[in-house]
Structure formats: C-alpha cells, structure tokens
Amino acid sequence: MRALHSITASAIRLTDPELTSRNPLIRKLERFVHLTEEDRAALESVSAQARAVDPHIDLIREGAVPEDAVLVLEGFACRYTHCQNGSRQIIAYLLPGDLCDVDLADLGSMDHAVGTLSRCIIARVPREALVSLIAQHPNIARALRLSKLAEEATARAWIVGLGCRSAQERVTHLFCELLVRMEAVGLVREGWCPLPLTQVDLADTLGLSNVHVNRLLQDLRRRGLILLRGRSLKLLDLEGIRAMAEFSPRYLHAASCDSGELLL
Template sequence: MANPLIRKLQQVIRLSADDQRLLEQATSERVTRFGQREDLMSEGDEPREIHPILSGWACRYKQLEDGRRAVLAFLLPGDLCDPSPLVLGEMDHSVGTLTSGTLAAIPRAVFEELTFHHPRVAQALWREALVQAAIQREWTLSLGQRNAYERLCHLLCELFLRLRIVGLTQGPSCELPVTQAKLAEATGLTGVHLNRMLQELRAANLVVLKGKTLTIPDLPALMAVALFSPNYLHLTREGSAGESHEAAAHRVSNHRSDSAHPGGR
C-alpha cells in the first residue's frame, strides 16, 4: 500500500516530489511492529518522537482509577499518534493498539526540519491537526445530543470515510477490526446496548457485518439516520473519492425525511 501519511496529506495539499521524498524517508528509516492490545504511549510519558501509523488500528483513551475507560479517538493508517506532546511536553492520555500493525518513529529534529523548512508539509500537518480537533468536537456532540442509534451510525460513517481517504475501502466495504467492547467505549454505551443497536442496524439492512468486514449497502441512508454531515472531516474532492462534502451533504438531506429512527440513549 502507498504510504498512508503521504496519501492522506496529498488530499489536503499537493506536495512536491521533494516533499514526498522527505516524508517517505522520514517514515521509513525507523519502523516498528506492534501487536494487539499494547500501549504505545501512556499518560504522563514524555515522548520525543512523532509516530505515524503505517498499518493497523490504535486508539486514544483515558482510564479512571477504578478501571472505567473511554475511547477518545480511533487511529487509522495515516494518522499521527499525537504530535502535541512535542509542544506540551507530556502525554495527557494513552495510546493503545487494537490490531497488529506498524508505525514509524520520526525524531523531533527530523520533524522540526520537515515543518520549518518545507511549508507545504507544515501546512498539511497543521490542517490535519485542525481536522482531528474537529473530529473531537463532533464526538462530543454525539455523546451529548445524538441518541444511541444515531451515535453508532455516525461513528460507522466516519470510519468508512476516513478509511476511504487512504484507499482502505473496497466499494461499500471496509475492514472493521474493532470489538464491540471498544465501540461501546467510543460511543458511551454499555456492551448490551451497543449489541442491540448493531442488531437493529442489521435488521434495517443499513450495515452488514461479516467477521471483521463492514459493508454499508447504502451510505447516504446511513448518513441520513446518523444526522451525518461530512463537513467536519473537511474532505476534498479527491479525498472523498470524487464527491465533495457539499454533494454528499446534499444527498443526505434527500434521505432524512424517510430515514428517521427513534433510537434511544
């Protein structure tokens, strides 16, 4: 697979051949394999490197002293585990793996070279950081206002579109190597409630789950049920596989009147 970080940043801004060469070099010199259920970073750590995920899935999470945990974000190929510690100096959350995979380790000096002397790379990375903040705001809205059914639909729409940006979808299908327990931690639901919502989605033929493969037969219909507008992902025409977020939002609006679901919190 093409370097997912480069592919993702290319959706934001056209990088020069030199920009791409430097990013390829930075993400290939030190590559580490990880397994399932490993902590890549822990709250309180003082990391000195940037870690883009090259393959596999991880998540940001926080855990209370009594063991209760919330998934704050899913990290997919092309995502940075978190560049903010280079500015803030300390991890305020943990990063754990969900599958096996690989990640790069970019030393701070190399990262600063990329951002200080290659403005188009810096612009793309800065924009990516702003998109991650927008995703966090949307998750907060989901937890506060969307009902359980809408919340789960919204998360599945988001994951599918984010995977499509880096070329990890096949038509209406994508890999979903996430346990129901992790989906529950991400949506603020109990495991029992999450399972019931999945059963309702299957019964409505909005999703098909076979093993670790998710198929969305009618993405606009699922987006309509989720009250999903892709504008917060700031997809470009290329990043949305030929369709701008305005066009996607227009199609969603045509479905909403027929696709409402009472759901439940």
C-alpha cells in the same frame, strides 16, 4: 494495555516503490495540499522504518513525555484514558495515515495514553526529524496543520454525539465517519471498510454498554442497513444511514486539493 516492549515483530522497511505509492500518510496529506516530489520523498523517509505491534499495546503511556511522534501505517490505534473505577474511555481513533503527536515540542507530559486496538504497523518519528520536516517543507507543515484542525473538529463531533445523539445515531455516525476517513487513504474496497474493533472498543468509544452495542448492531443488520464480515464493515444504505445519523463529512475536511469535492 501492555507495555510497548511487548512488540514482537522485527523492523519492517517501507522503501519498496509499490508500498510507498500506497503510503497512507502521503495519501492523507495530499487531500489537504499539493505535495511536491521532494515532499513525498521526505514523507516516505520518515515512514521507512516501521514495526509490527500487537493489539492492546501502549505506544505512549499517560504521564510520559514523548520523544517521538507515532505514525500509524496500518491498523487501528486510539487515544484513551482510564477512570479510577477502571473503565476506559476512547477519545480518538488513530487510523492509517495519522501522525500523533505533531506538537511534540510544546506537548509536555501526556494527559492520556495512546495504544493499539488491532495489530498495527507503526513508525516512530523522532522529535528532531519532525521539526526538520516541518521547517524544510512548508507544504507538509500546512497539511499537518490542516490535519490537526480536522482532528479538533472530529473531537467536537464526538462530544456532540455523546451529549446529544441517541445510541443508534452514535453508532451510525461513527460508521459514516470511519468510511470517509478510510476512503481518504484508499482503504475502502467496493464499499467495504476495515473495522478491526471489538464491541467493547465500540462501547468504550460511544459511552454505551457492550450489551447495548450488541443489540444495536444486530438491529442494524436485521434492517439490512449494514454488513459485518470478519473485520470489515459495509453500509448497505449509505444515504439512509447518513440521514439517520445526521452525518455530514464537512467537519473532516476530507476534500481533494485538486477537485475540491468532499468524499462520499
């Protein structure tokens, strides 16, 4: 990926009430704990300065010692690593509302890179601001801890997928996961989920070839199971696809703190 200095857009302020009411970080964390007005204001503050970042830009390079946590407000980013033969393995998606990395103080140098997959809106949270946020807001600290546990559970689910699931199951399981994660931050509309990924991105995520991914997507379309339109995805037979993928959203811990009901 290109270096971060290739960012082209100027700073974007996210202080308008209409925008902050849709702040994906707040929406995500409120799925874990109840946030006070003071908590929400603090989260809006760390989200207030953001930049537009082009696709395929490194936000944190492998081997670097990050001084800021990266907050994704819009678009898809990822954690990834390159093998010596040049192949890329995507090891996690960073979606709107995801804060990477919360454990800056203990992190040291990165053993992987973080980069954008699509055009993103990114805010950087300095180490000192993050430490202060966690120390002064116990609700936020707990929500971030629960969010981290969900990330770890997601990583385990991806390992299981690579080791045990068929190619079709890997694709459909990932689609179900993305739908749950995007719905949690209010980005699913009439069943349509943003999917600004290329077939190469999916191949590098699922351990498949680009050609294999293309065939799988065509097959799912022919069978009337999915729609792909522009940069969006719709699962037409949600229950059937979930059964096919043996998907349960429980590992995502995507429960509302008010209702206790799992999404989907």
